[in-house]
Amino acid sequence: MVLVNPQSGRGQAMSLYTGPVLSMLTEANISHTLITTEHQNHARELVRNADLSQWSAIVILSGDGLLFEVINGLMEREDWDEAIRTPLGILPGGSGNALAASVHHYTQAGPALGEDLLLSCCFLLCKGLVCPLDIVSVCLSSGPRLFSFLSLAWGFVADVDIESEKFRNVGAMRFLVGTLLRLASLRTYQGRLAFLPAREDSKSSSISSSPASHPRSLFCPSVQCISHMQRQNSNQHECTSENTRHNSNGDDFLLSKNESKDGRLPDNRLSPIGDPVPTDWTIEKEQDFVLVLATCHSHLAEELMVSPDAQPDDGHLHLLYITAGISRPALLRLFLAMEKGTHLTCECPHLIYRRVRALRLEPITKPGVITVDGEQVEYGPIQAQVHKGCARIICG
Numbered sequence: 001m002v003l004v005n006p007q008s009g010r011g012q013a014m015s016l017y018t019g020p021v022l023s024m025l026t027e028a029n030i031s032h033t034l035i036t037t038e039h040q041n042h043a044r045e046l047v048r049n050a051d052l053s054q055w056s057a058i059v060i061l062s063g064d065g066l067l068f069e070v071i072n073g074l075m076e077r078e079d080w081d082e083a084i085r086t087p088l089g090i091l092p093g094g095s096g097n098a099l100a101a102s103v104h105h106y107t108q109a110g111p112a113l114g115e116d117l118l119l120s121c122c123f124l125l126c127k128g129l130v131c132p133l134d135i136v137s138v139c140l141s142s143g144p145r146l147f148s149f150l151s152l153a154w155g156f157v158a159d160v161d162i163e164s165e166k167f168r169n170v171g172a173m174r175f176l177v178g179t180l181l182r183l184a185s186l187r188t189y190q191g192r193l194a195f196l197p198a199r200e201d202s203k204s205s206s207i208s209s210s211p212a213s214h215p216r217s218l219f220c221p222s223v224q225c226i227s228h229m230q231r232q233n234s235n236q237h238e239c240t241s242e243n244t245r246h247n248s249n250g251d252d253f254l255l256s257k258n259e260s261k262d263g264r265l266p267d268n269r270l271s272p273i274g275d276p277v278p279t280d281w282t283i284e285k286e287q288d289f290v291l292v293l294a295t296c297h298s299h300l301a302e303e304l305m306v307s308p309d310a311q312p313d314d315g316h317l318h319l320l321y322i323t324a325g326i327s328r329p330a331l332l333r334l335f336l337a338m339e340k341g342t343h344l345t346c347e348c349p350h351l352i353y354r355r356v357r358a359l360r361l362e363p364i365t366k367p368g369v370i371t372v373d374g375e376q377v378e379y380g381p382i383q384a385q386v387h388k389g390c391a392r393i394i395c396g
């Protein structure tokens, strides 16, 4: 199933499909059905009700917003634990294309932008190699739980994301325009942050090591091929679920809804919002932030490599926050360094980077903007937990 949002990015997704995408899929002999989304939440409703046994994969040709809908639609199903293992593919058609840029980064040396990125992702799609993908459950103080695959942002990044929506017609440049405008009216945000450190991070508070040093071959221990994208039965699901069980160390998520008390994916690392965080969490002092950003992937946009060491199923949120007191030039330097992912090696006392398994953010400054995967959500306390490798992404 190939889902195309004709409105995404600069409105060119349909011509990308009829051009390079269709010719590559045809050449690779991959039969598929094209579905053009007609309105917001169309994709969500579609996958919520679809007979998933008909499809070997769901491919998104759009921005990250459409994949957010698909993942949430899958998780809203009765059979969420099976549904979320449906292989997902991403082809860049939006203005940010964070997951597509990350998928390319995990598999290829050197950056790719625009049509090069599209061709790279389409090539990976034709190869059809499936890897585990982390999903993050996000709890707000009211409303239903959300599922995220990409990012949680508060402060500068969230403001730029939402404020730059009006510059959508300039494509990826909208983030640059938004960043410059927000820099001119730089503000800080008071709040409280707490997190559960990743195991290897629990005693360190330092910046990550060199971005280039990460061994790429480690990220995908359970790769398997969906030959010609024609999986006809659920054997593959069962096979991957066994692999995932071993990879998770048994404590980051439960494998099936039968193993959960209420039939839902349990957030075993979180205490209810309003209660104190669990005792093994780190609690930062209440302070002023310029931004708080937690990402699952290397890229936040095609030219914004925020967490170079991230892997699609590392079980971590890569938490990056900048505290008040940073100058405008220093902040601009950090954003410019993010083009190559070298910001983590900059000597900046206001920049803190941690790998975490769960976090809670309690904004005090009001009003403000919080985004999940680039979508604005209710402003207020928010907490999140990573569920390691419980979805599937066509990667390489």
Ligand SMILES: Nc1ncnc2c1ncn2[C@@H]1O[C@H](COP(=O)(O)OP(=O)(O)OP(=O)(O)O)[C@@H](O)[C@H]1O
Pocket (backbone or CB within 6 Å): 005, 006, 007, 008, 009, 010, 037, 038, 039, 040, 041, 042, 062, 063, 064, 065, 066, 067, 069, 093, 094, 095, 096, 097, 098, 374
């Ligand atoms: N036909 C449509 N008309 C209007 N909105 C749509 C349509 N189809 C899907 N949508 C909505 O458009 C929203 C944005 O889509 P998406 O994120 O994929 O593109 P984008 O915002 O251009 O990309 P990016 O997230 O990279 O900026 C989604 O929330 C989706 O629900």
